[in-house]
Each structure stands twice: as structure tokens, then as C-alpha cells.
Amino acid sequence: MPLIKSWVPGANDPDTDFPLNNLPCGVFSTDGGDPHCGVAIGDMILDVTAAEEAGVLSAGDEPVFDVPFWNDFMDLGPDAWAAFRADLTAALAENAVKKHALEPFLVPRGTATMHMPFAVSEYTDFYAGRNHAFNVGTMFRGPENALPPNWLHMPIGYNGRASSVVVSGTDLHRPRGQLKSPDHDMPAFLPSRRLDFELEMGAIVGQPSQGMVSVAEAEAMIFGYVLLNDWSARDIQAWEYQPLGPFQSKATATTISPWIVTKAALEPFRTSTPEREKPLLPYLREPGPMLYDIALEAALAPAGKPETVITRTNYREMYYSAPQQLAHHTTSGCPMNVGDLLGSGTISGKNAPERGSMLELSWGGKEPLTLESGETRSFLEDGDRLTLRGHAQGDGYRIGFGEATGAVLPALEDPYAR
Amino acid sequence: MPLIKSWVPGANDPDTDFPLNNLPCGVFSTDGGDPHCGVAIGDMILDVTAAEEAGVLSAGDEPVFDVPFWNDFMDLGPDAWAAFRADLTAALAENAVKKHALEPFLVPRGTATMHMPFAVSEYTDFYAGRNHAFNVGTMFRGPENALPPNWLHMPIGYNGRASSVVVSGTDLHRPRGQLKSPDHDMPAFLPSRRLDFELEMGAIVGQPSQGMVSVAEAEAMIFGYVLLNDWSARDIQAWEYQPLGPFQSKATATTISPWIVTKAALEPFRTSTPEREKPLLPYLREPGPMLYDIALEAALAPAGKPETVITRTNYREMYYSAPQQLAHHTTSGCPMNVGDLLGSGTISGKNAPERGSMLELSWGGKEPLTLESGETRSFLEDGDRLTLRGHAQGDGYRIGFGEATGAVLPALEDPYAR
Numbered sequence: 001m002p003l004i005k006s007w008v009p010g011a012n013d014p015d016t017d018f019p020l021n022n023l024p025c026g027v028f029s030t031d032g033g034d035p036h037c038g039v040a041i042g043d044m045i046l047d048v049t050a051a052e053e054a055g056v057l058s059a060g061d062e063p064v065f066d067v068p069f070w071n072d073f074m075d076l077g078p079d080a081w082a083a084f085r086a087d088l089t090a091a092l093a094e095n096a097v098k099k100h101a102l103e104p105f106l107v108p109r110g111t112a113t114m115h116m117p118f119a120v121s122e123y124t125d126f127y128a129g130r131n132h133a134f135n136v137g138t139m140f141r142g143p144e145n146a147l148p149p150n151w152l153h154m155p156i157g158y159n160g161r162a163s164s165v166v167v168s169g170t171d172l173h174r175p176r177g178q179l180k181s182p183d184h185d186m187p188a189f190l191p192s193r194r195l196d197f198e199l200e201m202g203a204i205v206g207q208p209s210q211g212m213v214s215v216a217e218a219e220a221m222i223f224g225y226v227l228l229n230d231w232s233a234r235d236i237q238a239w240e241y242q243p244l245g246p247f248q249s250k251a252t253a254t255t256i257s258p259w260i261v262t263k264a265a266l267e268p269f270r271t272s273t274p275e276r277e278k279p280l281l282p283y284l285r286e287p288g289p290m291l292y293d294i295a296l297e298a299a300l301a302p303a304g305k306p307e308t309v310i311t312r313t314n315y316r317e318m319y320y321s322a323p324q325q326l327a328h329h330t331t332s333g334c335p336m337n338v339g340d341l342l343g344s345g346t347i348s349g350k351n352a353p354e355r356g357s358m359l360e361l362s363w364g365g366k367e368p369l370t371l372e373s374g375e376t377r378s379f380l381e382d383g384d385r386l387t388l389r390g391h392a393q394g395d396g397y398r399i400g401f402g403e404a405t406g407a408v409l410p411a412l413e414d415p416y417a418r
Numbered sequence: 419m420p421l422i423k424s425w426v427p428g429a430n431d432p433d434t435d436f437p438l439n440n441l442p443c444g445v446f447s448t449d450g451g452d453p454h455c456g457v458a459i460g461d462m463i464l465d466v467t468a469a470e471e472a473g474v475l476s477a478g479d480e481p482v483f484d485v486p487f488w489n490d491f492m493d494l495g496p497d498a499w500a501a502f503r504a505d506l507t508a509a510l511a512e513n514a515v516k517k518h519a520l521e522p523f524l525v526p527r528g529t530a531t532m533h534m535p536f537a538v539s540e541y542t543d544f545y546a547g548r549n550h551a552f553n554v555g556t557m558f559r560g561p562e563n564a565l566p567p568n569w570l571h572m573p574i575g576y577n578g579r580a581s582s583v584v585v586s587g588t589d590l591h592r593p594r595g596q597l598k599s600p601d602h603d604m605p606a607f608l609p610s611r612r613l614d615f616e617l618e619m620g621a622i623v624g625q626p627s628q629g630m631v632s633v634a635e636a637e638a639m640i641f642g643y644v645l646l647n648d649w650s651a652r653d654i655q656a657w658e659y660q661p662l663g664p665f666q667s668k669a670t671a672t673t674i675s676p677w678i679v680t681k682a683a684l685e686p687f688r689t690s691t692p693e694r695e696k697p698l699l700p701y702l703r704e705p706g707p708m709l710y711d712i713a714l715e716a717a718l719a720p721a722g723k724p725e726t727v728i729t730r731t732n733y734r735e736m737y738y739s740a741p742q743q744l745a746h747h748t749t750s751g752c753p754m755n756v757g758d759l760l761g762s763g764t765i766s767g768k769n770a771p772e773r774g775s776m777l778e779l780s781w782g783g784k785e786p787l788t789l790e791s792g793e794t795r796s797f798l799e800d801g802d803r804l805t806l807r808g809h810a811q812g813d814g815y816r817i818g819f820g821e822a823t824g825a826v827l828p829a830l831e832d833p834y835a836r
């Protein structure tokens with residue numbers, strides 16, 4: 001599919017994240033006003049809340065953009081998603097009749113503050129990248145036992161904390177927690193010394209389910225994707241995670257990019273999961289390609305210094321797709337809801353510069369990274385800004401995700417230190 | 419504190435779960451009508467939604483009972499909780515002037531259908547019972563290594579699935595999942611053969627927090643308690659839980675009792691956590707007694723047969739209290755919200771007939787239980803009904819929780835079997 005030309009400024013620029021082919025969904029405000037639903041297009045945001053209120057746009061019989069999140073729209077289902085996308089595409093295309101009707105609802109993107117694009121119902125994080133699981137397993141158990149015995153048979157996941165999901169631009173305080181060093185009998189309550197990021201994609205569930213769904217049905221339930229940084233305190237994790245998994249080590253913040261890139265926009269970039277090393281059970285088999293070719297990178301900028309791109313990888317590296325994860329999630333009969341967020345798991349490529357976490361990039365701290373500023377890093381330090389970026393490259397255009405960025409602030413004072 | 423006498427039928431019966439001293443909060447409907455908020459009293463339910471609408475009762479300036487859950491009321495905070503309880507206690511007491519005003523809003527409890535008493539924001543389940551952790555650890559690792567090294571230093575917990583929490587009376591289909599037997603190379607997708615219950619209490623968070631809170635602050639945030647059965651598929655759990663903890667094995671259903679027993683009602687029954695085997699870090703130390711003396715039991719009834727009480731235990735057996743769990747939950751900065759539910763972890767006493775799960779009662783299936791019907795059980799079978807009950811015993815009255823009950827239905831047909 002080629003670029004669809006638009007009358008909106010900046011939308012035909014081959015380097016914009018937001019050509020007419022994209023039309024991602026976000027929530028924004030300007031000048032401290034109420035948050036509105038908006039669609040990014042070129043250098044602008046189309047204020048769909050205002051356009052709906054004015055009767056210029058609609059997605060159904062009832063208003064769905066009178067709330068500052070896309071959940072009500074997602075609730076309408078795939079037919080409504082497709083119809084609304086078709087309407088928007090027609091109205092924003094070059095020579096569209098509707099240009100004059102929509103023009104008053106365009107807001108310069110540079111003036112907007114972004115908010116969470118949807119209300120997160122529940123958040124599940126997976127561990128479904130083969131290279132990441134192999135790297136982490138190798139560090140802890142050696143290469144022969146790197147993958148747990150279940151890993152090639154199911155997408156391993158755990159429930160995360162929805163309340164900790166924040167939109168790009170939200171800074172986070174370094175967490176405190178119980179740290180236990182091998183040479184001490186007792187743990188201490190201290191700021192984490194091994195704060196890390198995890199480069200992931202998040203899939204957003206746009207339709208509910210009761211009971212078990214197939215991979216094909218799961219695919220139809222997914223509304224779109226975001227970039228996701230699962231901030232992780234490795235030292236808190238190491239001490240707490242036996243036997244019930246990560247808990248406070250992953251609960252400080254999970255940053256997502258502000259624009260939901262819809263499944264429809266990613267359609268031209270579909271690609272398959274890799275060949276299976278062990279045959280999957282029938283319920284996990286994919287009826288077609290369910291990954292996407294999305295170039296991803298993470299950049300680290302120390303306070304006041306320029307950034308260094310520390311890793312480049314691709315979403316096609318996943319061993320399990322989001323529809324496979326979602327199908328597995330329902331095997332127990334677990335009900336899924338509109339607004340559920342599924343983290344892919346850390347996406348690492350095969351080679352060292354393609355690793356999606358500091359833990360892997362510095363090999364557990366043994367091989368610190370050197371940044372362009374000359375500083376070195378094993379884990380994140382106070383003042384560091386970590387930014388994820390991603391895009392699918394089309395012929396003369398790109399489907400971009402914008403950024404998922406956040407800076408590490410010093411730990412808050414210990415209320416128990418006296 | 420003695421029984422507070424009430425004019426409501428059945429409320430002064432020493433065996434009722436719901437004397438005036440209790441006043442637990444639920445959501446009910448009659449004759450297929452809309453669910454209303456209600457307070458149980460003796461043989462009746464006071465319809466507080468209708469009473470608020472009629473202007474006979476109020477909890478604040480704005481209506482909070484016009485929704486079928488107690489979250490809006492909880493949101494008002496501890497002063498409002500205390501004031502509303504005082505109003506209700508006065509109005510329902512013997513010789514109350516308000517008797518004639520409230521009488522029209524009493525509904526016979528036997529005619530009511532119970533619904534979820536609150537909207538669950540997020541659900542966290544702990545593993546904070548010493549005897550349960552020791553029993554399970556002994557079965558898997560021997561008595562010397564039974565407790566994980568972190569166990570005596572922090573309440574171990576994991577995030578569960580809020581969407582799977584159901585009210586007492588909801589039956590559940592036996593889940594399917596990946597089962598892997600040691601003598602097979604590959605897992606199979608089958609109905610669980612080791613379906614279990616877990617006898618727990620649930621604490622309901624009634625006030626939000628951002629950032630870290632102390633145990634005392636956490637205590638003030640808790641609105642009340644319910645009985646909680648964390649249905650668990652042990653064979654699915656055994657295969658899936660490494661390295662990120664339980665996931666689908668705990669996502670089929672979690673049953674809670676329909677009445678939230680408030681912290682105020684439990685006040686006379688406070689008791690302390692046991693002596694510490696290792697000193698706790700300051701952030702986990704309790705400023706006073708934070709457990710309650712609540713007698714608990716679980717009964718198992720095969721389909722069409724009488725029930726057998728299979729265990730009797732007490733909430734005071736916990737090693738960590740709910741306020742300690744909640745304080746630990748916030749150490750990372752994790753935001754907590756009104757409606758968060760914290761499962762205590764399985765509550766087992768020291769002796770064999772006090773164990774809170776089939777896994778422990780049958781010692782992993784090696785010592786099947788014999789029921790009064792003559793049947794034996796290692797785990798739950800199709801048709802079995804499992805019922806939790808609990809109450810605190812006062813002088814001439816009891817503060818009861820009602821029941822948390824559910825029956826096991828056969829697994830649904832496998833959509834992938836051909």
C-alpha cells in the first residue's frame with residue numbers, strides 16, 4: 001500500500017510518524033483544558049471529541065468520545081472501528097469534500113499535552129521473546145538450562161499492576177524495596193541499585209470475552225498496539241520473586257506511548273512468528289501471520305547530555321504473538337475486558353546491540369555500556385532518560401508510534417529512616 | 419462489647435450472622451429487579467439505595483448508593499464510614515425513633531439474590547500463612563527448605579486477575595489447561611485433575627494511595643473483610659509457574675462472600691500476629707494488633723450428598739496482617755485504589771484438620787480425605803460444592819460473614835478436540 005495523501009500539514013512528509021495511513025488514537029489537552037480524544041495526523045491532532053460534539057463526526061448512534069479515553073469506542077467493536085477509520089480516511093484525504101468541516105477541529109500537535117489513551121482494565125506482562133528469555137536464563141542457569149521447560153510450549157506471563165501504567169512523559173522515582181546481598185543475613189530497605197527498562201510492545205484488548213477463545217478470535221479482539229517500557233528493579237526482583245513471581249519490582253511504573261496504533265494501520269506489515277522448535281498444542285496454532293515488522297529502538301540520555309541509542313531490535317523477534325498470548329490467557333476461562341493491556345515481554349534480537357534491557361546489554365553489570373557522552377552504564381542512574389521509539393516502514397511513509405519516554409528521579413526520602 | 423439490641427426480626431438471635439453489631443455491606447436484588455446496596459440485619463436486608471433515594475438515609479451531600487456497588491461510599495473515607503454506621507446503629511436499635519421511617523425499606527433476606535458487593539479494581543493474592551507455606555514447601559522441598567529465604571522478611575504476593583472474582587453462589591467449570599506429566603515429553607491440553615480450593619480472607623481497600631504508606635496508614639485505608647476462596651488448579655500451576663508465578667491456574671474464579679464485614683464491626687476481635695521468628699524491617703512493624711479472631715471452616719458436599727466440614731481454622735493464624743500486606747504493596751510506589759482486593763493467602767492451622775486446602779489436607783493426594791458420605795477425596799470432583807464460613811464470636815452474639823460457596827461443573831467441551 002502506498003502513502004495516502006492528505007490535506008493536513010505534515011501528513012505527507014515521508015518522515016512523519018503520522019501519515020493518513022496511520023490515524024492512531026490518543027487523548028490530549030491544550031492549555032490545561034479538559035482531555036479530549038484525538039487522532040494524530042501529520043503535525044496536527046484531530047479533536048474527535050469536539051468534532052463529535054459538533055456533529056461533524058460520529059462513530060455510532062450514541063456519543064463515545066465524551067469521555068477522555070478510547071474504551072467506549074473500542075466497546076463498539078470491529079465493524080465500527082473499520083467504519084470510523086474509513087470515514088476519517090476519506091475526510092482527511094487530499095481533495096476531500098469534508099476538509100472545511102474538519103479543519104476547525106485540528107490542533108497543532110506541538111501544543112498538546114498527552115494523557116493515557118485508554119483506561120487500563122488489567123495489565124498482563126508476558127515473557128515471550130526467545131532471545132530475552134535465553135539471555136536471562138543463561139545468566140542465571142547457564143546456556144544448557146536457559147529456557148524453563150515450559151517456555152517452548154506456552155507464552156509465560158504474569159499479572160502486572162494496571163494502576164502503575166503511565167503515559168509517556170511521566171517521570172518516576174527510583175523505587176525502594178527489600179534488597180538482600182549474599183554476604184548479609186538480613187535484607188535492607190534501600191533504593192534499587194539495578195533499575196532497568198524493558199523494551200516491549202503492548203497489545204490493547206478492544207473486545208471482551210467469557211470463556212476460551214481461539215487465536216483467530218483473539219486476533220479479532222485486539223484493537224491496537226503501543227510501545228511499552230516495563231521498568232524493572234532487578235535487585236528487588238531477585239529477592240522477592242520466589243516462588244510467586246515479580247511483584248513490587250515491576251509495580252513502580254510501566255510507560256506506554258500515547259498513541260494507540262490500530263491493527264488496521266499495521267495490516268501491511270504482518271509477518272509470521274518464527275519456526276517452532278517444538279510443535280505447539282492446537283489451541284496455540286496461528287491461522288496466519290500475527291506479528292508485525294516494527295523497527296524498535298531504545299535511547300538513553302544522562303541528565304543534560306545527548307542521548308545514545310543503546311539498542312535496535314524488531315517486534316518480529318517475538319516467539320509468541322499477542323493473539324497467541326490472549327488465547328492462552330483465556331484457557332482457564334479467565335474473562336477478558338475492553339482495556340486489558342498485554343505486554344509482549346522484552347524484545348531482544350540475536351546480537352548484543354539488539355538486546356532490550358540493561359540486564360542483557362551490560363550482561364548483568366559485567367560489561368557496562370559506554371555512552372556517547374563517555375559515561376558508562378550497567379543500570380539506570382538518577383537523571384537518566386530512557387526513550388523507546390518504533391515504526392513500521394512502508395513505501396514512502398512510515399507508521400510510527402511516537403515515543404515512550406520517562407526520566408529516573410532520585411528515590412523519595414525513606415519515611416522509616418530516623 | 420455486648421449485643422446491641424435491635425427492633426429488626428432475627429437480629430437479636432445469638433446465632434444470626436447479622437446482629438446490629440455487624441451491619442455488613444452487600445448488593446442484592448429481588449424478583450429480577452435492579453441490584454441495590456443493602457445492609458444485612460437479622461433476617462432482613464435494609465435497602466439503603468431505596469432509603470437514600472427516599473431521603474430517609476444519607477451518607478453525604480451527594481448520593482452514593484445510586485450505583486450497584488459500595489465503591490462510591492468507600493470513596494467518602496473513614497469519617498463518613500463511621501458517621502453512617504453510627505446513624506444506622508441508632509436507627510435500627512431497640513426503641514429507635516426512626517423505626518417507622520426505615521421499616522418500609524426492609525426486605526426479607528431469604529428472597530434476595532446477592533451480587534458482587536463492590537467493583538474490584540485490582541486483585542492481589544498473598545502467601546502469608548506460615549503453616550500453609552510450610553506445608554506446601556515441605557511437600558516440594560522437604561521440611562528443612564520449606565520456607566523460601568524471603569518468606570520471614572516480607573509478605574510474598576502476586577497480582578491476581580480481578581475479572582475472575584465472583585460472588586458466592588457462582589458455580590465454575592473445571593478449567594482446562596496445559597498439564598505435563600513427568601513420563602511424557604509434551605504437555606497435553608486437558609481438564610485439571612487437581613482442582614483445589616484455598617480458604618482465605620479478603621481485605622478491601624477503601625481509600626486510595628500514591629507512594630509509600632505505613633502499616634498504620636494502610637490499616638486506615640482498609641474498609642472491611644470478606645471470605646475468599648482462591649480456586650486453584652494445582653497441576654496447571656505446577657507446569658506454568660516457573661519462573662513468573664501462578665497465572666491461568668488461579669484465573670478461573672475467586673469466590674468471595676457477599677457481605678463486606680467492616681473493620682468497625684470486627685474491632686472487638688483484634689488480635690496480634692505471632693511472635694516474629696526474624697525481626698521485621700521497620701516499614702513492616704505493626705503499631706498494634708492488626709489481625710482478628712475469626713473462626714473459619716470449609717465444608718465439602720458431593721452432588722446430592724450432605725456436606726462434611728473438612729477443615730476448621732482461624733484468621734489469627736496469619737503471619738502477616740492485611741495492613742502489613744498493603745504497606746508492603748506500596749513500597750515500590752505502586753498506586754492503590756478504592757476497590758482493590760487483597761487475598762490473605764491460605765489460612766492453615768498447625769494441625770492436620772486445620773489445613774486450608776485439599777493439597778494440604780490430602781498431603782498432595784497421598785492421604786485422601788474420607789467424607790461423611792463414605793466417599794474419599796484428594797482434590798475436588800465434578801459436582802462438589804465447597805463452602806467457606808466464618809464468624810467472630812462475641813458475648814451473646816456473633817459477627818458473621820455468611821458463606822462463600824460454589825460448585826464445580828464439568829469442564830466445557832474442548833473447542834480444539836476433533
